[in-house]
Amino acid sequence: MSEYLHPDTVIERAPLVLNGHGFEKITDMVCGPVERKAPKWWQIAFLGAASGALLLVSMLGYLIWDGIGVWGLNNRVDWGFDIVNFVFWVGIGHAGTLISAILFLFRQKWRMAINRFAEAMTIFAVICAAIFPLMHTGRQWMDFYLFPIPNQMSMWPNFRSPLLWDVFAVSTYFTVSLLFWYVGLIPDLATIRDRAVSKSKQFFYGIFALGWRGANRHWQHYEKGYLLLAAISTPLVLSVHSIVSFDFAVAQLPGWHTTIFPPYFVAGAIFSGFAMVVTLMVISREVFGMKDLMTIHHLECMNKIILATGTMVGYAYGMEFFMAWYSGSEYEAFAFINRAIGPYAWAYWSMISCNVIFPQLFWFRKIRTSIPAMFVISIFVNIGMWFERFVITVISLHRTFLPSTWAYYSPSWVEICTLIGSFGLFLTLFLLFLKFLPMIAVAEVKAIMPEADPHYGEAH
Amino acid sequence: MKKDVVSVLGEFTTPQTLLKAVKTARKAGYKAMETYTPFPVHGMDDAIGIKPSKLPWIVLICGAVGLASGFALQTWVSTSAYKLTISGKPFFSYQAFVPVMFELMVLFAAFGTVFGMLILNRLPRWYDALFKTKRFHTVTSHGFFLEIQAQDHLFDIEKTAEYLSEIGGTNVEVVKA
Structure with missing residues (x-):
């Protein structure tokens, strides 16, 4: 009898679980952090993050109390940090859905170790994103006008407006992401329920595990459902940032009114989201000892996607400039020259260097697989992508057709604190996730191990 | 026994x-x-x-209902319940209805998938x-x-x-x- 050869060994794929851990060991590794007492560093980090979230709440309270005037917006630039942060956070979320849905359909097995993590990030990022448009309406207590809710004035929203499409896109995106995440969690919640020692843990995890027993008939519907969710999330994630880009592209403003926006926004969203996943993953795999499950190979795959999408974004920047010239419209040409050498040139060039230049270093395998290098580059990408939204929103708005309306926008301290606070909220939710839920999809990782193959150990 | x-x-x-x-x-x-x-x-x-599994049929039906209700809602609101004249656009602008129809299709299909899966599995069963x-x-x-x-x-x-x-x-x- 010849020796058993797993398909992945035949074509020499890097193993996704290192050091030959068995099924039980993997359960222990992933459930450990949920079952142990929170470490010191977690408590300190949580304290810091929660103060950030508190800062957000107080800034929003101040905004509602005093009005939009506490922000630095003016008559010309009426979309500032609010919309910049909204697009930034929604974009961050896209990596999660890309990993959970699109890579699932493409049968990229390496996604199994990082999808839970990235999906959690999606949900928290969309929560942070939703705050900004809901707050920038000015009279926040009227926000229900955004939805088609029957009311005593018989008023209905305008369905021909991209801003309304956005309401539907973002709320659908949030709901579907949450469902997808929860469905993935059910078997793992059952794992924690079955391992729990205390009655309260058995009860709470038990409630959310819905009595999952791992029956084959259940797995059959479950796997089909998971595949279907992946299939419907794939066009959804592409639609969400396309619709966000319509908020700009449908307007007549030079710098906004371009057909390249939907694909350009989607590529940028995936770019920024992957950078955020890398930033958080580098830290978490270190502090939780998950290096055998979230391997360098995983990170390298992510960095390749950052390189690819970063190059697409760079192409889009170039194409925007080309079209501004090729269109022959003097307003369009001015908008772009103003980006590069106008009063906000510092923002434009920060964006170019962070998004176009630094990620190109990932062409080198040494840099792609070096933890410190990828950590620094991923932070650069995060910063660069925030600036991209600033460039698109603010620079396009501040000088338009009529020079007498030109103005300069600088954020007020309230806006800056709100941005910092939104990071606080994001990290608070993320730390709670790391503490209370399994950060790796246990059942999915086991299913892709060679030992799970029904033909493992047999001769060919 | x-x-x-x-x-x-x-x-x-x-x-x-x-x-x-x-x-x-x-x-x-x-x-x-x-x-x-x-x-x-x-x-x-x-x-x-x-x-x-019969789940795909449930999802198909839910998605179709979502699509149809998105179209019906927007058509009814825009052409009869609340006619808004904006930039001279026609009230029945079906092209502009596509994004919301699509989103509602996805939303209904996702609910159909999750709850359909749970019902087929007779879950929750604590x-x-x-x-x-x-x-x-x-x-x-x-x-x-x-x-x-x-x-x-x-x-x-x-x-x-x-x-x-x-x-x-x-x-x-x-x-x-």
Whole structure:
């Protein structure tokens, strides 16, 4: 009898679980952090993050109390940090859905170790994103006008407006992401329920595990459902940032009114989201000892996607400039020259260097697989992508057709604190996730191990 | 036969031995079987002999309802309930209705998938006889179980239990309601 050869060994794929851990060991590794007492560093980090979230709440309270005037917006630039942060956070979320849905359909097995993590990030990022448009309406207590809710004035929203499409896109995106995440969690919640020692843990995890027993008939519907969710999330994630880009592209403003926006926004969203996943993953795999499950190979795959999408974004920047010239419209040409050498040139060039230049270093395998290098580059990408939204929103708005309306926008301290606070909220939710839920999809990782193959150990 | 007996449960150590045991039991004539595993084991559906899931049909119907209701809502609002004149655009601008129709289709289909899956699986079911057995808690970590249910025409408590250990099952247990 010849020796058993797993398909992945035949074509020499890097193993996704290192050091030959068995099924039980993997359960222990992933459930450990949920079952142990929170470490010191977690408590300190949580304290810091929660103060950030508190800062957000107080800034929003101040905004509602005093009005939009506490922000630095003016008559010309009426979309500032609010919309910049909204697009930034929604974009961050896209990596999660890309990993959970699109890579699932493409049968990229390496996604199994990082999808839970990235999906959690999606949900928290969309929560942070939703705050900004809901707050920038000015009279926040009227926000229900955004939805088609029957009311005593018989008023209905305008369905021909991209801003309304956005309401539907973002709320659908949030709901579907949450469902997808929860469905993935059910078997793992059952794992924690079955391992729990205390009655309260058995009860709470038990409630959310819905009595999952791992029956084959259940797995059959479950796997089909998971595949279907992946299939419907794939066009959804592409639609969400396309619709966000319509908020700009449908307007007549030079710098906004371009057909390249939907694909350009989607590529940028995936770019920024992957950078955020890398930033958080580098830290978490270190502090939780998950290096055998979230391997360098995983990170390298992510960095390749950052390189690819970063190059697409760079192409889009170039194409925007080309079209501004090729269109022959003097307003369009001015908008772009103003980006590069106008009063906000510092923002434009920060964006170019962070998004176009630094990620190109990932062409080198040494840099792609070096933890410190990828950590620094991923932070650069995060910063660069925030600036991209600033460039698109603010620079396009501040000088338009009529020079007498030109103005300069600088954020007020309230806006800056709100941005910092939104990071606080994001990290608070993320730390709670790391503490209370399994950060790796246990059942999915086991299913892709060679030992799970029904033909493992047999001769060919 | 005792009335409160639900099934007989045997434990296996790997997905491979479990799959082999299912095939053997099937050949021996057992029909009412179920396996319990920490992750889906490929080939198990055919080995037990269950039909493909009907879930896609539920999702298709839900998606179609979402699409249709998105179209109906926008058409009714824009052409009759609340006519808004904006930049001279026609009230019935079906092209502009596409994004919301699409989003509602996805939303309804996603709800259909999740709740359809739960209903087909008869979940939530917080109480189950299996939870009372000694070894079953390992099923969500590393335990592989084969259950032969009492409604099987060949079922006999002692004989079936013996048969389960014969085909490689360990810690064979009688599951009582």
